[in-house]
Amino acid sequence: MGSMIHEFRSPIPNWFIKWKLKINAEKSQAILIGRKQDSVDGNITIEGQNIEWERDAKYLGVVLDKQLTWKKHLKTAIDKVRATTAKLYPLLNRRSQMSIKNKLLLIKTIIRPTLVYASTLWGYAAECHLNRFQATENKLLRMPIDAPWFVRNFQIYRDLEWEPLREFLTRKVAEDFEKAGRHSNEELRNLVNYTSEDLGPKKKRPRHQLAQ
Structure with a gap:
């Protein structure tokens, strides 16, 4: 799972830059969705700030x-x-x-x-x-x-x-x-x-x- 997270997070900063997106790290959340709940090794980092893994996250008024x-x-x-x-x-x-x-x-x-x-x-x-x-x-x-x-x-x-x-x-x-x-x-x-x-x-x- 850790390698998958690393593979996913590596291109994120470049993708933000390419599409001229500014992400507010303080309002960002990380959640792993699935019936099989594996432990997660490693965090996602945005602008040097670690995004904590959450049990639930709110997006556009919907709680996931x-x-x-x-x-x-x-x-x-x-x-x-x-x-x-x-x-x-x-x-x-x-x-x-x-x-x-x-x-x-x-x-x-x-x-x-x-x-x-x-x-x-x-x-x-x-x-x-x-x-x-x-x-x-x-x-x-x-x-x-x-x-x-x-x-x-x-x-x-x-x-x-x-x-x-x-x-x-x-x-x-x-x-x-x-x-x-x-x-x-x-x-x-x-x-x-x-x-x-x-x-x-x-x-x-x-x-x-x-x-x-």
Whole structure:
């Protein structure tokens, strides 16, 4: 593993210079992704500064963990939703004078985007993680209408004409793969040119969520 890291890191400085890129070493992170977690010998160095190996790293708002279970990213998203919901509670609770239609609009335009951000990447996560996501949205939808405990979630979806989160995620990833498959960029088309059967049940990739 050490030789592989050395082979990878050697051309990095020249590549930065060639493409006139300035890298902030203080904000850089190194992470080795894979199911087989070998020990890593040696560090990646940028401008004389060692980049520590991390168990997870954040990139464009997405938290990547070493085995791509997405557990930490989903937990982070749920925490953000809870914080946003607390701020909007005066508008979303049953005593608010705002109409149910506008309350749902707040949930759809402000809160749900936090839940589904980058879902094409993590939508194949384990059922236990996705179920927590669905439960979070279930609680959100009960708040504006003050639904009693005995009212089933499917009744709330039906009465509010609301697309359940899991169905939304499946529809969204299907649309994303369809768009990518006919994109003018050949590299992008190649990235999505596979089926869930190609890798088997243990090596999951984003397209697997269409088969769940």
